[in-house]
Amino acid sequence: MRRRLITAALLGAISTMMFSTTVFAATNELTGLPVDDSIATQRPVAIMVDNEKKALAHYGTGEADIVYEMMNSTANGRITRLMCLYKDWQNLGQTGSIRSARTTNVMLTGEYNAVLIHDGGPKYIKPYLAQPYAAHLSGSFSRIKNGKPTEYTEYCFGSELVSRFAKAGLPTTYTYGLERPTHFLFNDADVVREGAPAGTVDLNGVFPHNRSILTFNPETRTYDYSEYGALHQDAEDGQTLTFKDVILQEVSFNQLDKNGYMTYNVVGSGNGYYISNGVAIPITWTKASETGFTHYYDAGGAELMINRGKIYIGLVPSDTWGSLVIG
Secondary structure, three states: OOOOOOOOOOOOOHHHOOOOOOOOOEEOOOOOOEEOHHHOOEOOEEEEEEOOHHHOOOEOHHHOOEEEEEEOOOOOOOOEEEEEEEOOOOOOOOEEOEOOOOHHHHHHHHHHOOEEEEOOOOHHHHHHHOOOOOEEEEOOOEEOOOOOOHHHOEEEOHHHHHHHHHHHOOOOEOOOOOOOOOOOEEOOOOOOOOOEEOOEEEOOOOOOOOOOEEEEEOOOOEEEEEEOOEEOEOOOOOOEOEEOEEEEEEEOEEEOOOOOOEEEOOOEEEEEEEEEOOEEEEEEEEEOOOOOOEEEEOOOOOEOEEOOOOEEEEEEEHHHHHHOEEO
16 A cells, blocks of 8 residues: 555644644544654545446545445436545545536535545536635546546546646645544544444445445454445455445435435434444434534444544435445
8 A cells, every 4th residue: 555654643733733844743634543744734635436337446445544425316226426535645546437526525525624526517516616615626637548438537646636736726735724633533442332233234225226335354353345246446456445434324315406416414413323343333423514524423422432444434315224234
């Protein structure tokens, strides 16, 4: 992997050092894992990745710190799209393929002060992209011949993002203060909670087109992601897409037109599950604004502490929440 890791793991006060030249042993605010000091204040990117079967195999998704999976449309079997967040994005190799964004993606990138990387989108995203917090780069990324239709041939590279940031005049560091030094609250050590067995997280009934499943791997103590009946392996280096933490949010949505375009009501509150180390616990979530963090709470009302590592967040439509199978 191309992560520039350091050996110390001190929790860096990112929100207070945004304009400091002091050298810190830094923490990736997305995963709780250590990162090189040189990118401590670097804002993330959120790359929209096509999740249609014809778009596979993906490139670079295994490098993502957080992967959101969500319904992209109520049409086509509720096909999903991935939104992959990267802290150390300047060193990315071929990543994608890249596709369009939706309103939900703009709102979620707002809470990370991330830059959304996409290729266009429906007219409904325009008012969201016009908001002061919304930063994005759209289209005209690298085209790579792969024998597929044109819509599956667009990819980005870290070096390309660097030049696109500069050309657009986008700051690579945070442009507004975050709520706290890390996006989530992280356990100091790996924790196994008391809860229901969660060897498998079956999203077949939720995302019937992609048939997404996460399976606990006892050797790595992470959840391996599968879709379309096969284990997801990165075309770049063959690594399995796997996650230390799985968060599932029950979210209502509004359909915007007859074509299936929709928006999740991610500003609000709801129920969910937190899953790690083979155990699932019920949680609740709240998000107060488009730039506000999504906060998660356990059954006792305490803000959720999660394990350090890569995170999968699935937005489960409220009308299919009952189809979710964990066991």
